[in-house]
Amino acid sequence: MSIIKKDFEKINITKIKQSKNNKKLTVITAYDALFANLFEEIADMILVGDSLNMSFAGNDDTLSASLEQMIYHTNAVCKGAKNSFIILDMPFGTYVNKNIALKNAVKVYTQTNANAIKIEGGEDKAHIIEHLTKNSIAVMGHIGLLPQYVRAEGGYKIKGKTKEEEQQLIKDAKAIEKAGAFALVIEGVKSNVAKKISQSISIPTIGIGAGKDTDGQVLVWSDMLGFFDKFKPKFVRRYLNGANLVKEAVSKYKEDVLNESFPNKEEEY
Ligand code: KIV
Secondary structure: OOOOOOOOOOOOHHHHHHOOOOOOEEEEEOOOHHHHHHHOOOOOEEEEOOOHHHHOOOOOOOOOOOHHHHHHHHHHHHHHOOOOEEEEEOOOOOOOOHHHHHHHHHHHHHHOOOOEEEEEEOHHHHHHHHHHHHOOOOEEEEEEOOHHHHHHHOOOOOEOOOHHHHHHHHHHHHHHHHOOOOEEEEEOEOHHHHHHHHHHOOOOEEEEOOOOOOOEEEEOHHHHOOOOOOOOOOOOOOOOOHHHHHHHHHHHHHHHHHOOOOOOHHHOO
16 A cells, blocks of 8 residues: 555645644654655645754754744655644744734745744734734644743643633634634643643644644654654654664664675775
8 A cells, every 4th residue: 555645735824724624634743855865755734844943953952943944844854744734833933913923924834834823822922823813823732731831831731621721722713713823732641631721722633742633633754753762752753663663774884884795896986
């Protein structure tokens, strides 16, 4: 069986919205052209997550990611996956008020082929999302555990553990939908609460560490392919042991260099 969808066609906002209660959405991150090309015909959407600041740039959190960095990686992803629906994750500090947010979102649209941007935050960010969507920017929301709040909250906190948090998350989701977002990421939220959030809005929810009842799932590619092996968050399923495969292959290469079996006659000019 081919792993490539025979009926592959570029997804758009209308199809994403229609997928609610119809078909689960598969979203994956990508940061470069090479991997984006591998994911292009399989994933429904590719997110250029600011998680690249950790997994690729080696930082401890996402906060030092810059818009220039995100634009650079998004351009690479767009070149590698010309038929994909691509979302640029707006980095910390680039949407502190509606005017700054619009200026930066316009920069994203004019300097990349990204289809949409993603913004972290709930009800408090609704007025910013509304300003963006009214100015023709497609916005994906992001609620629950918010990586850009890690320093302010003193760590990565799972949300939806209390009745108050549950009510606030539902209010956040409704405000984001009303502001015109086309989809909503729910990260690190108790699964029963993520289910209630998904049922309370009509735009698709994309879960990460939020159980099976969201309208789709997103995973960071280097986590799900096992290239990042320092630790494994509970919600990650590893589909490949990438780190081991790479280490084994590079060790074999070294062995072949040392014992002079590489290159052989066929591999020389
Ligand atoms: O930066 C990222 O990769 C993300 C996902 C975890 C949703 O925001």
